[in-house]
């Protein structure tokens with residue numbers, strides 16, 4: 638298959654390279670000219686075991702193309718992944734500027750019917766907004782399909798996570814899109830049970846909920862570690878004791894100094910903001926309505 642990945646950062650570079658290794662032709666686009674120039678010379682912005690050799694061999698074969706020319710990429714592929722950053726604003730809400738900039742840039746240069754796949758971690762509803770931005774800026778008659786395909790790789794074991802995923806979540810609106818993405822991922826997944834197909838919004842939500850639940854496990858264990866220290870118990874033994882219950886599991890209950898990483902802090906805040914924007918406001922609105930009703934009785 639012929640693909641474009643827009644945003645050649647941690648996620649874009651790793652997934653683009655893995656797709657190329659599986660026999661696809663992949664255009665990795667970035668607007669950071671220095672990053673692209675370096676990648677063309679096999680100079681990588683990150684270290685991941687095995688990544689450098691895969692980049693080198695696939696670039697040599699011509700299956701992995703680094704470019705800043707979005708038009709060249711889109712003219713040659715009709716599955717387009719968006720993998721740009723979604724950092725946090727100061728108030729903890731998600732900064733979607735990079736995502737929407739890419740949507741406008743796609744509309745400017747796209748020349749054929751395409752499937753746009755959102756791989757960046759984005760708040761629920763963003764994929765449909767991206768589709769709207771593209772469609773409202775198009776000046777040609779082009780069909781756009783949209784899908785959500787959140788990424789779950791961990792830094793340090795990114796290639797292994799990408800090549801052997803626990804699951805691949807695909808959120809889409811029609812069977813054709815499900816089939817296209819299942820075919821693309823079929824070389825990573827032999828067991829078809831590991832495809833989780835759903836609607837677009839549930840896929841977007843799943844990514845935040847997974848990170849928030851993992852972060853909750855760690856935070857809970859950190860609190861337990863404090864108590865263990867006070868009472869003379871060893872949290873490492875407690876981890877072994879509770880992890881053997883498969884409903885709890887051994888992973889993500891290692892106590893430490895508090896979770897960090899590039900995603901947990903911002904994604905937990907992202908989910909809180911979604912709740913505040915939706916559920917909390919709704920609660921406020923209902924309370925206001927009720928108090929107005931009570932007032933009207935007197």
Ligand SMILES: NC(=O)c1ccc[n+]([C@@H]2O[C@H](COP(=O)([O-])OP(=O)(O)OC[C@H]3O[C@@H](n4cnc5c(N)ncnc54)[C@H](O)[C@@H]3O)[C@@H](O)[C@H]2O)c1
Nearest residue numbers: 644645646647648667668669720721722723735757758788
């Ligand atoms: N890093 C991780 O471990 C990880 C794992 C899973 C999901 N995610 C999510 O994936 C997304 C990407 O994360 P990342 O860590 O790869 O980010 P990153 O900052 O490493 O990479 C983003 C890239 O996008 C490029 N970019 C920005 N605007 C562009 C544009 N208009 N055109 C072309 N390129 C553009 C930047 O130059 C940069 O190279 C985020 O939503 C993140 O939350 C990250």
Ligand SMILES: O=c1ccn([C@@H]2O[C@H](COP(=O)(O)OP(=O)(O)O[C@H]3O[C@H](CO)[C@@H](O)[C@H](O)[C@H]3O)[C@@H](O)[C@H]2O)c(=O)[nH]1
Nearest residue numbers: 788789790791792855889890891893896897898899900901
């Ligand atoms: O038992 C644990 C596991 C992790 N951590 C901490 O949690 C953070 C995140 O660790 P890890 O998950 O290994 O790294 P990330 O690369 O940040 O990956 C997380 O964030 C990514 C971005 O969303 C997701 O794709 C991954 O599935 C998710 O694990 C780090 O500060 C770890 O030290 C602990 O304290 N205890």
